[in-house]
Amino acid sequence: MSTPVTKLVSLSGELKGELVEFAQQPCFGRHLTARLRAAGSSGLLDEGVAVRTVDHFALQHRFHDGTTVVERFVAQRRPPLTADERAMLLGWRNVVEGLFEVYRADGLDGTVVLHNLIDDLHYPVCSNMGSEALTVLEQGMFTYGRIVPVHPATGHWLVSGYLSPYPQSSGPDVAQAALQMATANPSLLHRNxxxxxxxxxxxxxxxxxxxxxxxxxxxxxxxxxxxxxxxxxxxxxxxxxxxxxxxxxxxxxxxxxxxxxxxxxxxxxxxxxxxxxxxxxxxxxxxxxxxxxxxxxxxxxxxxxxxxxxxxxxxxxxxxxxxxxxxxxxxxxxxxxxxxxxxxxxxxxxxxxxxxxxxxxxxxxxxxQHETVPSFSVVGERLAELLRTPH
Structure with missing residues (x-):
């Protein structure tokens, strides 16, 4: 695949908009409404939670027949998607959800490098909302969010949904939250x-x-x-x-x-x-x-x-x-x-x-439908270091 990453990122914005619109069709209304109600059950459903809930529904929610919304969109979209477009959209099922430390934020191409505290891996991340969407992130800050591959043939990743930034001073609290996420869901570290x-x-x-x-x-x-x-x-x-x-x-x-x-x-x-x-x-x-x-x-x-x-x-x-x-x-x-x-x-x-x-x-x-993962979680050196940092 020879399509430049920048072009793929631009294309992803158009296709993601179509997918979100598809996910909000009346035929999915009952399922999506239930997810949104559950997400807001503990209080007000703010914009970030709502966006992430719709994103999760579009990419990861499985119906009784085992299919996902994005798989149905790929099958039903007219005119049909190209092979590259199909590969891109289906690649988005590989969601990485985590708490990230901003490792590098000076990318000239609008890319920031995020270090996932949970799986201890680094991800070069772009946004289909334009490079200015990531300017809020400065080196040393933290953020919670979801990312997906731009395309399976590239090593770049794409913000999927909504990023919640946190100041550098919040490191110990972010670390505790990352530990809780890893403990509750050990599958989050399976990529490492x-x-x-x-x-x-x-x-x-x-x-x-x-x-x-x-x-x-x-x-x-x-x-x-x-x-x-x-x-x-x-x-x-x-x-x-x-x-x-x-x-x-x-x-x-x-x-x-x-x-x-x-x-x-x-x-x-x-x-x-x-x-x-x-x-x-x-x-x-x-x-x-x-x-x-x-x-x-x-x-x-x-x-x-x-x-x-x-x-x-x-x-x-x-x-x-x-x-x-x-x-x-x-x-x-x-x-x-x-x-x-x-x-x-x-x-x-x-x-x-x-x-x-x-x-x-x-x-x-x-x-x-899912690979079995160990019930134990092991954290990397950076997260261990943050956990040892006094509040």
Whole structure:
């Protein structure tokens, strides 16, 4: 692709305007209105939040068929887009959201270099609103925002939505916010292979320590026992972290004590049992009344009991629960799986071997659309430095 970056940036402004207009069509109204209401639920919906919400909706919101607004726009746009235009728009799905430090702001071509404190990478960033749109950013300042590739064939990035600038003096507060973002959403660091590798290593070490305490990567316990052993697990890990020499800083380094880390939600403490599964890929997850499901798969005759089958139906229907617990139940009780699912689905010919994965892909679609990321976050040297800076 030989099109100059400046021309691509100019073209992006025209196409982004068309895309935003497309996203606000009446056919998407119900979905977009729900997103805007959710964004403003804690107070007034200011311009920056509104713009970012529409931007996220246009580029990342997935409908039940798995498609996004931008994908539908690319398919339906008339006259059809050129190959370069298609590649540009579809490349915008690769959104980087972060808190950035302005590393260099003297680009003669209107480009500023932003250092993402979360993934510890540098991005040369342009704006399709003109170079003056970035003049508010001075070296050493911070900003929160979203950027997308100008085009997959270039190394330049484009402001997508709205940038919120912060003065250089706000560094410690920005750093704390970046740490919270990284901890809440470890996928934000996946573009940095070194940080991602270290995060996977930390998860593997934590899983090994979990197995040492619990005896297995899957246990079913009474809530009080689970609470006690989780606290012990986190106590050991915090001691190990405090004594280890690391090249960076993990999110755990700024975490509370073992008791708070191991504290289960109140509704879990009221359950009959809790299933703890520490998967190699998905990390540690808790499951309410998992013992009831384990008993069901061990004795498929219980499928005739409404309580047991309704609990399984809830697990299968809940789009926040991954396929993991169902797969592990089948692994534990392979002889009971077919009978249980035949009753649940009212399909006498159902076979987990032949139909199980198709069932999961149908009912748990969102979990097959994204790459699995570690549940741990590791921060880079600059963020670690800012976190150590006194307020």
């Amino acid at each position: 292979s070194d940080l991602s590798r270290r995060a996977w290593q930390m998860q593997a070490e934590d899983r090994a320590a979990f197995i040492e305490v619990f005896g297995s990567d899957l246990v079913i316990l009474a809530p009080a026992t689970a609470q006690e052993q989780l606290t012990e697990h986190h106590r050991r890990r915090l001691e190990a972290t405090a004594s280890a020499e690391t090249g960076g800083m993990s999110a755990a380094d700024s975490s509370p004590g073992a008791e708070e880390l191991g504290r289960l939600p109140e509704d879990y403490m009221q359950a009959d049992s809790i299933g703890l599964i520490y998967d190699e890929a998905e990390g540690l997850n808790y499951y309410l009344d998992f013992g009831r499901l384990d008993t069901l798969f061990a004795d498929p005759a219980l499928a005739g009991d409404h309580t047991h089958i309704a609990h399984l139906r809830a697990y299968l229907s809940d789009d926040t629960v991954s396929p993991l617990p169902l797969r592990r139940l089948v692994q534990r009780h392979p002889d009971g799986a077919d009978a249980v699912f035949r009753t649940l689905l009212r399909k006498p010919g159902f076979s987990w071997t032949h139909d199980g994965e198709d069932l999961l892909r149908s009912r748990k679609k969102s979990f097959f």
